[in-house]
Amino acid sequence: MDDHFDVFISYAHQDKDDFVVPLIHALEARGLKVWFDAHQIEVGDDFRIEMDKGLARSRFGVAILSPSYQGYWSQAELSALFNQERIFGELKILPVLHRMTPVDIAATSPLTAARASVSSADGEDSVADEVFRRVRGHVSPRSGSVTTARSPLYGLPALPSQLFVGRDNVLGELTRLLGPSSVCLAASVEGLAGVGKTELALNLGHQLSQTSRFPGGIFWLDAESPDLTVQWGTTHADHLGIEARDIESRASLAVRRLGRQSTPLLVILDNVEEWTRDSRPHPLPEGPHVRQLITTRQRRLGGAQFQHVELGFLDGNASEELLQSLAGEARVSMPGWQELLDHLGGHALAIELAGAFLAESPGMTPKSYLALLSAGGESQAVADLVRYGRTVRQALEATWQRLDSEEKSSWCLAACFAPEKVLPPISNAVGLTPEKLMPLRRYHLIEEEEPAGAWRMHRLVRSFCGTREESVSAFKRFVKACDEFSKPYQWGDDPRWLTQHLAHLEQSSEDRDLAEYPPGLLRRLALLRVSLGDFACAQERLEHGLRLDFDQEDKTLFRVSLALVLQGQGDFPAARALLEETLKTVLHKHGEKHPKVAMCRSNLGTVLKNQGDLTGARVLLEKALADYLDSLGEKHPSVAVCRSNLATVLQDQGDLPGARELLEKALAADLEVYGEKHPTVAIRRSNLATVLEDQGDLTGAKDLLEKALAVDLEIHGKRHPKVAIRKGLLGRVLAAQGLLNRAKSFSEEALQTFENTLGADHPYCETARRDLEEILNQMRG
Secondary structure (H helix, E strand, C coil): CCCCCEEEECCHHHHHHHHHHHHHHHHHCCCEECCCCCHCCCCCCCCHHHHHHHHHHHHHHHHHECCCCCCHHHHHEEEEEEEHHHHHHHEEEEEEECCHHHHHHHHHCCHHHHHHHHHHCCCCHHHHHHHHHHHHCECCCCCCCCCCCCCCCCCCCCCCCCCCCCCHHHHHHHHHCCCCCCCCCCEEECCCCCCCCHHHHHHHHHHCCCCCCCCCCEEEEEEECCCHHHHHHHHHHHHHCCCCCHHHHHHHHHHHHHHHHHCEEEEEEEEEEEEEECCCECCCHHHHHHHEEEEECCCCCCCCHHHEEEEECCCCCHHHHHHHHHHCCCHCCCHHHHHHHHHHCCCCCHHHCCCCCCCCEEEHHHHHHHHHHHHHCCHHHHHCCCCCCCCHHHHHHHHHHCCCCHHHHHHHHCCCCCCCEEEEEHHHHCCCCHHHHHHHCCCCCCCCCCCCCCECCHHHHCCCCCCHHHHHHHHHHHHHHHHHHHHHCCCCCCCCCHHHHHHHHHHCCCCCCCCCCHHHHHHHHHHHHHHCCHHHHHHHHHHHHCCCCCCHHHHHHHHHHHHEEEEECHHHHHHHHHHHHHHHHHHHHHHCCCCHHHHHHHHHHHHHHHCCCCHHHHHHHHHHHHHHHHHHCCCHHHHHHHHHHHHHHHHHHHHHHHHHHHHHHHHHHHHHHCCCCCHHHHHHHHHHHHHHHHHHCCCHHHHHHHHHHHHHHHHHHCCCCHHHHHHHHHHHHHHCCCHHHHHHHHHHCCCCCCCCHCCCCHHHHHHHHHHHHHHHHHCCC
């Protein structure tokens, strides 16, 4: 929203109610925007700072001169207005006499008295009419005549009809940089193609033309080609009244004439591509009176020669206001409105295209237009409906053509990432090192993010990157790099180092039918989803993998992983059937002693245990453990897993010493391999705690569960099923210790998490409800 005002009201507090407030109402009724401290200054605001802002943003000051107008703030405001007149060389003060005559004022301020010609005795409507005439007419302080433009325009295109929103801060910054008190002689507006740089420069030029800041003129030149001779020698030479001769001579004379004059002038150069000693736009007038404003796609073009102002995307409110103004208010309630806004992402040209297309296509909803965009069908016909007659694709095409082959390759590769923040580890792994990213940053094709080295690519930039062949080639390289990057992750590992890159890893599987897609990557993505508690997504991915043309070894791993997911969801019959089928296949191929056979037996044993078949489970697990020890050795992680699974069976059979011995060995091995804060160590401690609980060692069980819970909370957060498991077990131990209120709190949190993540019918929920009911019964006495 515009934060500039037509008039600033300077008055004494004593005159507020009887004259100032009625005058303000009369001024506002005439369409003037009034700065009034009672409206603009809120409780807690710094009065001096807010007054400064009001004075700086107001074109005129109306001073209500009365016998009470002698206070500090009243005089300070009047002094500030006189100072602005001196600096800008234009009338700023409109004095209004209130309960005073010019003779009364002349005794203390002859300068003010000479200006005072309006009196409140004529009534607020008469005063408001005179203020309106002066504000809207721009009375010249020298001649008293009315003028409409104080800085002549040369070559500026007409302002577009579209609503200009969301750029007030940037306009204010550029106005300040190009102002008389600034040492800046040149400013650069930088940003992505189509983001609104030209529109901003146009609005700034027309806004400055309403001041006397550049009496030497405001000149507009299209600087996409650095040779400006034709523009100087034709359009601008005509405007300057230079006699007819050849274009080069007229251009030279125009530039020399502007360079020799002393009156300030502004040269706006749109779409500059280079700025070095040998390649900058030329010819240009030079001198301390010449200010320059350029627009460019390149970041930091010209280095220290410019004050650099980066133009980003429109925020959500401005985007919606612009799209609504173009497409019509009725579109807001149609399907897909917010989704379309999200897709356009504040890109000004894209919003103009969308709004124009929707306005001209009554049968098109925001949802159907978004579907058109997603299908790559941005209509060329819509180009005539926007000011610049081009689509977003054409705007980006101009940047594409300026890149060399290696830079184009980097663009294609960067476009493979999801439209989320990209952190340096995965960026470097894919081959987009800081050096490779430099041209993308220079042309604003990526946005810088925190922490240092992170970046993001806009959705619309991602959708454009050369030919289909170039995009496919880049995507294959991206997938291969993601596969290598994720290979260190194993089931049960701390997922945090990888989940921070999950959006981009999952982007690699967007086209899952891509030939030779790495099966290991697809399976790891599923296991990462398990680590986040999203069993449904993990199941869908694994089932999809089983339908792909992977070899038998990979499908075996997919089946085992799927069985683990099914077991985690409580579907023990389906998990058992899948593992029994897999065990037969693996036995047939590898024979009795192979580690993959032991893996199948260990997992199948756990399913049988959960179904209550303790004898069958123990046979399978003891066989698996013996084979693991023979083939992998004492300290292998798979041995610890198998020991832990076997211990849960012995525990259910009542062999607590045997279960404890197995779990203590497993915990010691895992601590040596993983260290204190690993999720696998948390599982071992949790399992051992249940054995200690059964043995009556409640203090030992509580200590282990608290350590396990701390690790799981740090890794998974409060709403993960693993955290709920620890809380449920801890609640049970606390209840046994008589700490019923704490026990109740933990049990309730566990039940709520299980219901939210696994569903109310999951076996974990049944156990949690039973434990909670026992605690409540104890509390009832």
